[in-house]
Amino acid sequence: MGVEDRHHGNAGNTEAGNPRSPLRVDPLHCFVRRARCILSILLSLGLLVLHLRSFAQCGNDNALTGTAVTPNCPGTTNISCVQGGQYALVNVVAGNTYTFSTCTATFDTQITLYNNTGGGALGYNDDACGLQSTVTWIASFTGQLRVLIDQFPCVAGTTCAPVVITCTPPPAGDCVYTLTLFDSFNDGWGTSDVGVSINGGAYTYYTVPNGVPSVSVQIGVYIGDVIVLTYDASGAFQTDNSYILSLGGSGVFNSGTPPAAGITYAATVDCQPPPAAQEDCIGATTICSSVAFNNNTTNTGNVADISALNSGCLDIVEYQGTWYVFSPSAGGNLGLSITPMGPDDYDWAIWGPYPSGSTPASICPPAGPPIRCAASSGPATFNSTGSYATGMGHATFSPPQFASTALSYGIPATTNICPLVPPQYCGWVPGMQVNAGEIYLMYISNWTQSGAGFSLDWTLQNGASLDCIVLPMELLTFDAYAVDRNVLLRWSTATETNSDLFRIERSADGTGFTLLGTLPAAGTTTTTTHYAFTDDRPLEGVNYYRLREVDRDGDGSYSPVRAVLFRPDGDLRLVPNPGTNTLQMIGGPIVPRSVLVLLDATGREVMRHVLDLDRSILDISALPRGLYAYRVVLPNGDVARRDTWVKE
Numbered sequence: 001m002g003v004e005d006r007h008h009g010n011a012g013n014t015e016a017g018n019p020r021s022p023l024r025v026d027p028l029h030c031f032v033r034r035a036r037c038i039l040s041i042l043l044s045l046g047l048l049v050l051h052l053r054s055f056a057q058c059g060n061d062n063a064l065t066g067t068a069v070t071p072n073c074p075g076t077t078n079i080s081c082v083q084g085g086q087y088a089l090v091n092v093v094a095g096n097t098y099t100f101s102t103c104t105a106t107f108d109t110q111i112t113l114y115n116n117t118g119g120g121a122l123g124y125n126d127d128a129c130g131l132q133s134t135v136t137w138i139a140s141f142t143g144q145l146r147v148l149i150d151q152f153p154c155v156a157g158t159t160c161a162p163v164v165i166t167c168t169p170p171p172a173g174d175c176v177y178t179l180t181l182f183d184s185f186n187d188g189w190g191t192s193d194v195g196v197s198i199n200g201g202a203y204t205y206y207t208v209p210n211g212v213p214s215v216s217v218q219i220g221v222y223i224g225d226v227i228v229l230t231y232d233a234s235g236a237f238q239t240d241n242s243y244i245l246s247l248g249g250s251g252v253f254n255s256g257t258p259p260a261a262g263i264t265y266a267a268t269v270d271c272q273p274p275p276a277a278q279e280d281c282i283g284a285t286t287i288c289s290s291v292a293f294n295n296n297t298t299n300t301g302n303v304a305d306i307s308a309l310n311s312g313c314l315d316i317v318e319y320q321g322t323w324y325v326f327s328p329s330a331g332g333n334l335g336l337s338i339t340p341m342g343p344d345d346y347d348w349a350i351w352g353p354y355p356s357g358s359t360p361a362s363i364c365p366p367a368g369p370p371i372r373c374a375a376s377s378g379p380a381t382f383n384s385t386g387s388y389a390t391g392m393g394h395a396t397f398s399p400p401q402f403a404s405t406a407l408s409y410g411i412p413a414t415t416n417i418c419p420l421v422p423p424q425y426c427g428w429v430p431g432m433q434v435n436a437g438e439i440y441l442m443y444i445s446n447w448t449q450s451g452a453g454f455s456l457d458w459t460l461q462n463g464a465s466l467d468c469i470v471l472p473m474e475l476l477t478f479d480a481y482a483v484d485r486n487v488l489l490r491w492s493t494a495t496e497t498n499s500d501l502f503r504i505e506r507s508a509d510g511t512g513f514t515l516l517g518t519l520p521a522a523g524t525t526t527t528t529t530h531y532a533f534t535d536d537r538p539l540e541g542v543n544y545y546r547l548r549e550v551d552r553d554g555d556g557s558y559s560p561v562r563a564v565l566f567r568p569d570g571d572l573r574l575v576p577n578p579g580t581n582t583l584q585m586i587g588g589p590i591v592p593r594s595v596l597v598l599l600d601a602t603g604r605e606v607m608r609h610v611l612d613l614d615r616s617i618l619d620i621s622a623l624p625r626g627l628y629a630y631r632v633v634l635p636n637g638d639v640a641r642r643d644t645w646v647k648e
Contacts, residue, residue, distance in 0.1 A: 005534040054063035064089060068144060071098065073167035081160035084151020086110070089116060092139040094510060097218060099136045100147055103129035105161040105260040107153040116144035127209045137176060138216050140511075173220030174542045175271035175510065175567060177227070178246045180216045184257075185240045187297060192235030192244050197228045205232075208241075223542070223565050223586065224577045225269040229235050229253065233261035239449075243403075244302055245290055248273035248510025248544065248561070251280075256320070257449070268576030270402035271542045272563040281305040281364035284323035284441060287466060296341075296453030297322050297446070298299045305365035306443070312369040313410035314349050314445065321445030322489050323361060328434040332464025333402040335393015335431030337457045338444060345378030345447045346454055350392075353405055359557050366441055373410035376418070376580055378448070381427030384418035393431025393459045399423045402461070403430040434464060476528065480545045480562040481586075487535040489545055496522050496529065498552045504533050507544040510561060521549065538566040574630060578646040581621040585611055585632070598645070599629045623647050 008569070068089040071077040073096055082088050084107065092098060102109040108131040115125035122145075125135035131152075139145075145311040149161050170176045179196065183189060188210035195203035196219060207244065208215050221227060227246065238258035243266065245253040250273040253265040276283030279301025300318040306314050328334065338346050349370035354363050378388050385397055392409075395401055409429035418426035434440075444454065478491040489504065499521035505513040522529045535543070543566055545557035565573070565586050574583050574596075585596055594617075598607035609618055611632070625647050 004448060005014070010138060020286070032153045037507065043633065056421070063087070068283055069144055069165070071165045075167060077167070078532045079163040079165065082147075082149040082163050084149060084159055084161065084343075087114075087146045090145045090165065090446075092141070092143065092145045094139050094142045094512065095168045095176070096139050097136065097170075097216075097219075098145075099134060099164075099166040099167040100378055101164045101166075102161045104151060104164070105132050107131070107159050107161070108291045109133050109161055110150045112150070113463040114139055114146040114148065116146045125212065128209075136216065137415055138218065146483055170218050174222045175220075175247060175269070175454075175563075177219040177221060178216055179206060179219060179229075179243065180214055180246070181206060181208045181241075181243045182214045183212070183240050185212050185427075186211055186244075187237065187240070188212070189241055190235030190237075190260040191232065192241060193232050195230040195232070197230075199226050200228075203230065212497065215352045221269045221271075223269055223271050224298040224573050224575045226270060226576075226578060227265075227267060228605065229265040230265060231255065231259045231261055233259065242299070246302055247271070250274050250510075251277050251302035254279070254299040254302065256297075268579070270563065270575060271565070273544075273561050275560060276324045277301050277358075279318075279320075281366070281441065282360050284325040284360045284364070285442045287324050287326040298338070300616070303365075309353070310368055311314075311364045311371070312349055312408075313373040313412040314347055314370075314443075315375070315447075319445045319447050320449050321443050323360075323364075324444070325439060325440040326442065326466055327356075327439050328436055328464055328466060330463050330534045331435040332394065332433075332460065332462035334464045334466075335391065335398075335402065335459030335461075336457070337391040337394070338376070338388050338454050339389040339457070340389075340446075340454050341380070341452045342450075343378060343452075344450055344452045345374040345388075346390055346444060347447050348390065348442065348444045349373040350432075351441035354440070356437035356439065357551075357555050358439040360441075363439070363441060364554070369408065370410070371405050371408045373408075374427055375447075376411045376414045376426040377416055379416035380414040380418040381425075383416070384420065384426040385428070389398065389533045390427035392429045394425075394428050397425040397428035397592055398428050398430050400646070402433050405432050405434065409551055409555045431459065475547075475549075475559055476498040478559050478562060480543075480564045482564055482566050485536075487543060487566060489533045489535065489543070489562075490531065491547060492528055492530045493522070493525075493557070496525050496549075498524055500550050500552045501549060502531065502533075503556075504535075505546050505548060506539075507546075507561075508539055508541075508565070510544045513544070513546060522645070537588065538564070540566060542566075543633040573643070574645045578648040579617065580648050582617055583620055583645070584617050593635045595606030595633045597631050597633060599631075601627055603629075620647065 063086045065082045065086045065088050068091055069077060069079060070091040079088050083153055100111055102111060110126035111133045112121050114121060115137065123135045123137040125133045130136045151159060181194060189208045191208040193205040195205045197203045198221065206215060206217055241259055242257040243259065244251055244256045252274055255264060255271055278285050279297055279299055279478045280303040297320050300320060306316055306318050338348055339345050350372040351366040351370045372392050374390050374570065381390055382388050411426060411429055414426055420426055444511060476492045480487055480489045501521050502519045504516045505517050507513040516535055519531055519533060543559050543564045548556050550556040573586055575586055576583065594612055595612045596609045597605060600606050608622060628647065629647045630643060630645055
């Protein structure tokens, strides 16, 4: 990852995927950008050094050293010899934390991790321990990991590097958070750190050492725990630092950069992964009408959606960007104008068109370059047009005003002085000739990371209009809860269009789901339809459930994920604990018609509530703060649970 280098570029129609001019840093532009651009120059020089060095670094010669190794876990496993430029195969288990180290090697090394089935790098380190390397990785799959050891200078097959593998299983708990700390310049956090406290206990502090781009740790928690994060901002170069707290692959909290000081996050654990953030493509917000809107963000999300394969005129580094999806309800000409709230620099791109019915789950991240893209610097756009607004389909600034989506247009990064000569203008490209039902992805990025927002206005001509994307199913409700020794799932739909069936899926970790069963869907209907499914063999602990609606042409969409804590021993709990305005009983099994009795500190009954089959939500906003006792009384008068609860 790096910092954007603005460069001279030519506007006009180009075929998607054509190579772009090399990037370079302009001194005048950097004077305007001040400290951020000084960092850009230094990083560019650093990247040049790395680029030159890479010619002497061994590549993957596809030669396996020895046989596959299964590390002791917990424990340490040694591979006595991996030749420079070769790799070792390591059998890994999802959720385990693995550290690979060549720190005792006698030559300069670097380590790169790959899934042995293919794909990009999963982890990398060069020179974290002197000239040698160490990298820590939390396994995202169960299978074989390819651990490539490179040698500098490259003399493959002549020198051994001992590799030490340390494995740590995930911590105990109903679910496991992952805390990942990032340092974009790899020079360490210095005196800065993130502190984590569970249930008011002592803080555990985490930081990033020099030479390491990121650090990930796992934190085991139980439903009802209170987790608090705090950040010490005393270290230098705060704009290099950021951190993410995630659960089940979804971001729970993203600090942005620079992170705020003090207590930054506090919540009661429910072990339910949150929906994807709008800063990630999978969390793209649907633009449902042709009215203007505005937005702002302070972080880049949790997934690196932009890459060299799909960036087009954008940087391959993300800058405080948000994703959108839109669909024309009628064909015609479509343009837009993105106006920053002040003298700011926004970049943007649009991908598509995708088939009708496409959702972010099926098209994210975009597989190829955008069909419309503008990354001209804010000052260059202003010097060219008299405004910091950027977009497509302007009657003066983007001739032709509209063009076919089969043609790609892009304005690459520029210096502060626009190199284009009218009728071409910096910041603007032709609008699109669209058809009803097509789906488009859009990414809008604040390159300067200023925190200033923007407004967006549409230009709709020749009959074009925007509408909400019509999906095969409109899900009204989806709930899951323990009943007796089972877990009952209930959901309802408001409308269905050509729906075929529902796949009911379950996961033990919120990431890898397996099929439990299927139910036939209603087909096409505009009336409310109710469904139910029973998991008669739930897992002990937390169970994650989701639905996949499959329509008759094979397309489908996923529901939100629901989490249920199932304990055969009848471990019922009130959550959140501590709580404020509402609480609910979770766990299992819950015997129908059981009664929850809440008592204050004097033993006086202050609330009585029947626990029926539906998930019960209790309004306790009128109760004063303090410690309460509660008991769950079965229909026969036996007490199934006694415990305490705190009102904040």
